[in-house]
Amino acid sequence: MTTKPQALILYGDGINCEHETKFALELVGFDTKIMLTSDLFKTPKSIEKYQLLAFPGGFSFGDEIYSGKVLALQFEQLAKDYLVKFIEQKNIVLGICNGFQVLVNLGILPDLNYEPMCQLNHNSQNKFINRWVNLSVNSKLNNPLLKNLTNFELPIRHGEGNLIIKNEKASEIILQHAALFYENDVNGSFAKIAALTNKTGNVLGMMPHPEAFVTRFQHYNWLNQQLANDQAKPYGYQIFLNAYNYFFC
Amino acid sequence: MLTVKTNNLIYATVIPDSNNQLLSANNQTPNQISFPLYFIEQNQGNLVHDKNFNTIMTNVLTNSVNDKLLLFIDDNWQNFINQWKNKNFAYLIIKHFLPGVTDTKANTIKDALKLFNCKINIACGNIYLLPKTATPNDSLNGLVKKLQYNLFNPLIEQIKVVDLNQDYQEGFLEFKLFTQSTNDNKRNYYEEINLNLKDNLLEDISKNRLLALSLPEMKNVQNYFKNTKTQVLRNKFNLPHNPTDVELEIIAQTWSEHCKHKIFNSTITCNYLDKNKQISHSKIIHSLFKEFIESPTRQLAKIKPNLLSVFSDNAGIVKFNENYSICFKVETHNSPCALEPYGGAVTGLLGVNRDIMGTGLGAKPIFNTDILCLPNPFENEPIHPKLLPSRSIINGVRKGIEDAGNKSGIPCINGSVFFHNGYRAKPLVFCGTAGIMPLTINGLESHHKYTKINDRIVMVGGRVGADGIHGATFSSIPLAENSPKSAVQIGDPLTQKRMLDFLLKARDKGLITGITDNGAGGLSSSVGEMAKITNGATIDLNLVPLKYPGLKNWEITVSESQERMTVSTDRFEELKRLAENFNVEVTDIGYFHNLGYFEVKDQTFTVALLDLNFLHDGYSDLNLTATFxxxxxxxxxxxxxxxxxxxxxxxxxxxxxxxxxxxxxxxxxxxxxxxxxxxxxxxxxxxxxxxxxxxxxxxxxxxxxxxxxxxxxxxxxxxxxxxxxxxxxxxxxxxxxxxxxxxxxxxxxxxxxxxxxxxxxxxxxxxxxxxxxxxxxxxxxxxxxxxxxxxxxxxxxxxxxxxISGKDSMKNDYHTExxxxxxxxxxxxxxxxxxxxxxxxxxxxxxxxxxxxxxxxxxxxxxxxxxxxxxxxxxxxxxxxxxxxxxxxxxxxxxxxxxxxxxxxxxxxxxxxxxxxxxxxxxxxxxxxxxxxxxxxxxxxxxxxxxxxxxxxxxxxxxxxxxxxxxxxxxxxxxxxxxxxxxxxxxxxxxxxxxxxxxxxxxxxxxxxxxxxxxxxxxxxxxxxxxxxxxx
Structure with a gap:
């Protein structure tokens, strides 16, 4: 009998996917706590009680200046050391959409060892996009959170998912940390990258929303029986399940 | 060399760092370049040359990949301008908000700067550079006209155009950005309005003050103030014989068509003519609302046991199952969207979200809908003042719905767009929201309000400004050239999202006894309405947090500044502690009582005192005739x-x-x-x-x-x-x-x-x-x-x-000579x-x-x-x-x-x-x-x-x-x-x-x-x- 892994989900100041992220984590077996970022910053040490930290999607600080910018500044100033330690101890950090943008702004992705080298910019169409997209896993990385997945579908819902990088030198490093690719060019992102992971694979930042596909009813075409049978497996569920299994392997 | 007076302002912009070669799919040459521009108020010292300041601003305003912060010092402007001039750009345009308009970006920057203990006043704008070819042979005025409603909306923004090939105008960097605090901070308590006047002068007062009160209504007001009982009470509170401007404004907002639906409740005599044009018979409709909307619902209620609350709260409430109820409301925001489509749509959607948050003990919004009826986008209609081109309206409204919905985390799942030239007078913008509530919260049925005597009146969320004054009365008259720009607002989804998170928590902790939205009519309406529950309320305007000083008392009372709710509570201190965690401002501004009146004070001085029965029922019924x-x-x-x-x-x-x-x-x-x-x-x-x-x-x-x-x-x-x-x-x-x-x-x-x-x-x-x-x-x-x-x-x-609920908008017209x-x-x-x-x-x-x-x-x-x-x-x-x-x-x-x-x-x-x-x-x-x-x-x-x-x-x-x-x-x-x-x-x-x-x-x-x-x-x-x- 093992105890359940503990997941901390942040909210407040414009984050808005905390409930469905909590639902997804509980579905696969996590114990969860939703906490205001302002509460976490008061006692950043409390992060030590958890094994998974989720930065959910949303519009923290209204996406002003740059998406994810101000929440990243707050972490930088108020809780960076604890977060770094959390990562070094092989806990999982999952940044989804706006959460991914925060992790990039913090320099945690592609990896803490590098100078900041990428940014999630406005989509090349200059429009917010909500649609489901086909994704493929970078099989070279063997990322533990993307186990048992190769090509799959998830929804994207963002206006700033266009990964831009600093220079030629950065491109190599970025490619080494690319966890997911879009099958088609959906937003102008460099090398069609949809997600980044750190070297050790325990930090994953992704623009698509895994928490939005953990039951079959969330798929846009679940009423098509054929599709329901062979394609509409909840891929997001698999990602959270991988996170759960990570602690028992 | 260009020397400019900068009225104590520092200018900063963020430009691409040319040392970094960007790898991106986006390579097209734009015909217009834009950078953010920041105006920083310098109150003491010399910030520009402060290295620490530079570092902080770089940290906050730039990303570390491709940005460079440029502070304009001394001849920087000259260099900056020359640089673009050499690249064949012809015009430099500086855009900024008018003073007092919500600047959400500046608010967030101030939040971020707090992390560095840096307290400065900042305003946001943009720099645009236009190439020569874009505007051949245009005069500067012609150019500004062309840019109007594309690059800027003159109701909320101002631009300055610099012709890069001309000498710079004296004062091109002088801006009025911040609402200036007047030295004379003591405001007048009120202005007494003499109503002992002839009918035509009474009508003038209504018209000039944008009260939208009819002559019979002005006379009702006149009579109320002549009444001895009224005067006895007024003497006791040291109020003048005549109404104060605060009182007149409260009455006007409360009686507005927008709030009272006078047309829907009018008595209509229907005369039916025979072949000889003589009246053969007549029929009286006592109220369209009661006969055709409420009555069928009452009839159906006998077989529809799930109706919990219809036509009374901010939204209709229906029992969904043994644990939950749902509520639903659709609002129109036609007039604001006609003038400022983006701001109108944002405030429209956030407003109906607040209706849901203010239903019963407070519901959680679960989805939005939006239906737009707009003029034909292909037609080149002559543009009349205040009539925007269809494309500008839809671009603005669409963007407004996107920002308001997406940033609030409420999915927009249904809607439609309908184009027809029958919508040239006003675009119709229907914003709807549904919410969900547990059937009971802490043992109380959630579809009621439990406000009681001595509960505190708490204003939650945004602060009060001069924006949004006269929205209720303004939407009750046709659009015209002199429509007030104060009725236009931008809206701030972030402030509201924080408030939503906070209110749901406060509700579940039992800290809220009653709640309603601060929408049309502002405090005068929200407190005035809730006062009906206990039969009285008193508020102190001196406690109301303001965006900036200099507001008159009547303005504070009726301002419709957004992102505010009014809450009643018997546990204010707990409510306040909780709010701080959510970055939400809550203020105790008064209390509920059962003394039969709505009192507005400025510290110890009473500036308005109105009998609640008169306030809510003193307006005149309309009598209309329809001949068939x-x-x-x-x-x-x-x-x-x-x-x-x-x-x-x-x-x-x-x-x-x-x-x-x-x-x-x-x-x-x-x-x-x-x-x-x-x-x-x-x-x-x-x-x-x-x-x-x-x-x-x-x-x-x-x-x-x-x-x-x-x-x-x-x-x-x-x-x-x-x-x-x-x-x-x-x-x-x-x-x-x-x-x-x-x-x-x-x-x-x-x-x-x-x-x-x-x-x-x-x-x-x-x-x-x-x-x-x-x-x-x-x-x-x-x-x-x-x-x-x-x-x-x-x-x-x-x-x-x-x-189960509804709304009517009866003045969808546009009149000029x-x-x-x-x-x-x-x-x-x-x-x-x-x-x-x-x-x-x-x-x-x-x-x-x-x-x-x-x-x-x-x-x-x-x-x-x-x-x-x-x-x-x-x-x-x-x-x-x-x-x-x-x-x-x-x-x-x-x-x-x-x-x-x-x-x-x-x-x-x-x-x-x-x-x-x-x-x-x-x-x-x-x-x-x-x-x-x-x-x-x-x-x-x-x-x-x-x-x-x-x-x-x-x-x-x-x-x-x-x-x-x-x-x-x-x-x-x-x-x-x-x-x-x-x-x-x-x-x-x-x-x-x-x-x-x-x-x-x-x-x-x-x-x-x-x-x-x-x-x-x-x-x-x-x-x-x-x-x-x-x-x-």
Whole structure:
């Protein structure tokens, strides 16, 4: 009998996917706590009680200046050391959409060892996009959170998912940390990258929303029986399940 | 060298760092370059040369990949300008907000700077650089005019243009950015307004102060203040004999058409004339609202046990199951969107979100809907002052809905866009939100309020500014050139999102005894309304937090500054502690009592004191008359249409080719795919949207309605749909209402909603129904209103679908001396319903090749009011009809059929008619079909020959069958094995077998053994997706 892994989900100041992220984590077996970022910053040490930290999607600080910018500044100033330690101890950090943008702004992705080298910019169409997209896993990385997945579908819902990088030198490093690719060019992102992971694979930042596909009813075409049978497996569920299994392997 | 006076401002911009070579797919050369511009107020020291300041600003304002912070010091401007001049740019434009306009970016920057203990005042703007070619031979003034409503809106923003090839104007960097605090901080308590005046002067006061009070109402006010009882009380509080400006403003906001719905509650004498133009008989309507909206609901309440609260709270509340209730409200925000489309839409949507947050003890918003009725985007109408081009309106409104909804984390799951030149006077912007509440919260039924004597009055959220003053009274009069710009606001989704998170927590902790929205009328309305619960309230304006000093007391009282709620509590200290964690400001501004009056103080001085009975009931009832000619029935025609007399387009009629009509209709902006707009709204946040706007393997089959799960682990769904049919107003307003109800219900049924559990909202957006010197069509509009109300009542009773809430907007007109425009009478019906078992949900797409296609209908054929008719300007008054009783039975049977899993898809007939419906069913899975329409609507043609004979294509009735927009009609598909069971459930007269679905993507339609359509699905799909709607 093992105890359940503990997941901390942040909210407040414009984050808005905390409930469905909590639902997804509980579905696969996590114990969860939703906490205001302002509460976490008061006692950043409390992060030590958890094994998974989720930065959910949303519009923290209204996406002003740059998406994810101000929440990243707050972490930088108020809780960076604890977060770094959390990562070094092989806990999982999952940044989804706006959460991914925060992790990039913090320099945690592609990896803490590098100078900041990428940014999630406005989509090349200059429009917010909500649609489901086909994704493929970078099989070279063997990322533990993307186990048992190769090509799959998830929804994207963002206006700033266009990964831009600093220079030629950065491109190599970025490619080494690319966890997911879009099958088609959906937003102008460099090398069609949809997600980044750190070297050790325990930090994953992704623009698509895994928490939005953990039951079959969330798929846009679940009423098509054929599709329901062979394609509409909840891929997001698999990602959270991988996170759960990570602690028992 | 350029030397400029900078009035203590530091300018900063962020430009691309040219040392970094950016790798991005985006390489096109823009014809316009833009950078952010920051204005930083320098109060002490010399910040520019402070290295620490530079580091902090770089940290906050730039990303570390491709940005560089540029502080303008000394000759930097000169260098900056030269740099662009050398690159052949001709104009530099600086844009900034007018003082006092919400600047959300600046607020966030201030939040970020706090991390570095840096407290400065900052304002945000933009720099634009325009190349020479963009504007040949333009004068600067001409250029500014051109940029108006594209680059900036003069109501909220200001620009300065610098011609890079000219010498710089003295003072080009002088701005008025911050609202200046006056040295004289002590404001006057009030101004006494003398009402001992003659009638015409009383009217002047109402007009000049934008009070929108009629003469009888001004006289009611006059009489109230003459009353001895009033005077005794006033003496006690040291108030003058006459009203104060604070009091007059409170009265005006409370009595506004916007708040009191005086037209809907008016007494209408209907006189019916005989052939000799003599009154043969009269009938009195005591209140349109009571007779045609409330009364059918009361009637239906006997068989609808789930109605918890109707027409009384901020939204209608319905019990959903043993644990939860749902509430629903749709608002219009027409006038603000006419002036400032972006800000109008943001505040419209955030406003209706607050209605939900302020329903009962507070509900959580679960989805938004938006319906837009706009002028034709292709038309080059002359632009009158205050009439924006259609494209500017839709661009602004669309962006506003995107920002407000997406940033609040509320999915926008349903809506539509309708273009017609009947909306030139005012665009109609309907914003709707539904919410969910536990049935009981801490042991209390959540659909009541529990405000009691001595509870504190707490203002929550944003601060009060001069923005949004007179919104309620302003929307109660026609748009005109002198419409106030103070009524325009921007809105701040972040502040509201924080407030929402906080309020739900506070509610669950039992810290809230009552709650309402601060919308139209501001504090005067929210506190004035809640005061009715205990019979009195007192607030102190000196405690109200302001955005900036210098506001008059009456302005603070009626300001509609956004993102505020009013809450009553008996545990203020706990509430305040909780709020701090959420970054939300809460202020105790007074208390509730039972002394019978609403008192407004400024510290110890009373500045307003009004008897609550007088305040809420002292306005005058309107008495209206409608005279009906002997041949006029309740089926009434809007004369607004006379502006748009139909002239048959004979050129187009010469060789009417069915294939061409089909494609032309598919690209019509009212019919074509709205995917370009819809995908910019987040419709999946919260994770519960299980019937989305689009379906099918290519995500492009349009659904009729949407469904969200009650909760993430629930098997029950909440459906939402809408219906409207404004083109029908040109023929028959009664049927316009009936068809609108019918369409909303059909849309809901098509995703599997249970007819017994559908609840409706009515939103009337009408031209002014009051006759006056400037409004000759008032009586006609009133008769349209009566006809619409009649149709609404008959339809909701026939379908047993109660109305639970609604809203009316009665001044959709535009008046100047040169031009008078009025909107076409429009009724929007929104439906919310229950799906008990989501596995019974339906979508519109055909599912399997070989499935059989049936048309179900309780309607009869007609061509008038269709898009086919309007494109080709056909002169026909052959109206489609609907048999309401037959429709009810049909819909009940459809529910039974679906419960027995006998159908695979359902899609209603609407804009464009049967042909469009068929095409849309094919798109999702890229199927084809072989169909025969020979028998379609055949039984409804028996007595229509006279109409048919008048048609230019009288031998080709198939055109009417394909493109007529027939109410009561639904296209379904089913598996062949289910055919006999399916037919057995239906009345024989309500279904027609059409054919079958094919895997081959080819649509073949036959009529009397002749193939009339034979076309590839991809061709149809391409036409449908190629529309103006994808350009917004």
């Amino acid at each position: 000619d002997h041949n006029e029935t309740v089926h009434f025609i809007s004369e607004i249409a006379q502006n748009d007399v139909i002239k048959p387009n004979f050129d187009k009629l010469v060789d009417l080719n069915v294939h061409d009509i089909f494609l032309e209709l598919l690209t019509h902006p009212n019919i074509a795919s709205k995917e370009g707009i819809v995908r910019q709204y987040d419709h999946e946040v919260q994770g519960k949207t299980i019937i989305k706007p689009f379906t099918g393997k290519n995500q492009d089959g349009p659904n009729d309605a949407a469904c969200v799960l009650l909760s993430l682990d629930s098997q029950q769904g909440i459906a939402v749909a809408n219906g409207y049919n404004p083109l029908m107003s040109y023929y028959d307003c009664y049927s316009m209402a009936v068809f609108s109800v019918d369409e909303a219900i059909r849309n809901a049924l098509c995703i599997g909603t249970n007819l017994d559990e559908i609840y409706l909202l009515d939103n009337f957006s009408f031209p002014d129904p009051l006759n006056s010197a400037t409004n000759k069509l008032g009586e006609n509009n009133l008769k349209c209103l009566i006809a619409t109300a009649n149709g609404l009542k008959d339809a909701v009773l026939a379908y047993s679908t109660p109305l 040169q031009i008078k425009l009025s909107d076409i009478p429009t009724l929007l019906i929104s439906a919310i319903g229950k799906i008990d078992d989501i596995t019974k949900c339906l979508t519109s797409s055909f599912k399997n090749s070989g499935d059989l296609v049936y048309l179900l209908s309780a309607g009869s054929l007609g061509i008038a009011s269709s898009h086919f008719q309007s494109i080709y300007n056909l002169n026909s008054d052959w109206l489609p009809e609907l048999n309401l009783n037959q429709a009810y039975n049909l819909y009940k049977n459809l529910n039974i059929i679906n419960q027995n899993n006998l159908i695979q898809s359902a899609h209603d007939l609407s804009e464009g008619g049967l042909a469009i419906t068929i095409a849309e069913c094919l798109f999702g899975e890229n199927f084809g079909a072989v169909l025969d329409i020979s028998l379609v609507y055949g039984k409804t043609l028996s007595n229509k020959q006279s109409y048919i004979d008048k048609l230019p294509f009288k031998n080709n009735i198939a055109l009417c069958k394909l493109f007529g927009e027939i109410p009561g009609s639904i296209l379904v598909s089913l598996k062949p094995k289910d055919q006999s069971k399916f037919e057995a459930i239906l009345e024989e007269s309500t279904y027609t077998y059409l054919g079958y679905v094919t895997a081959e993507s080819q649509l073949i339609i036959k009529d009397n053994n002749k193939t009339i359509i034979n076309t590839n699905t991809a061709t149809l799909n391409h036409a449908w997706k190629t529309s103006v709607c994808n350009t917004f």
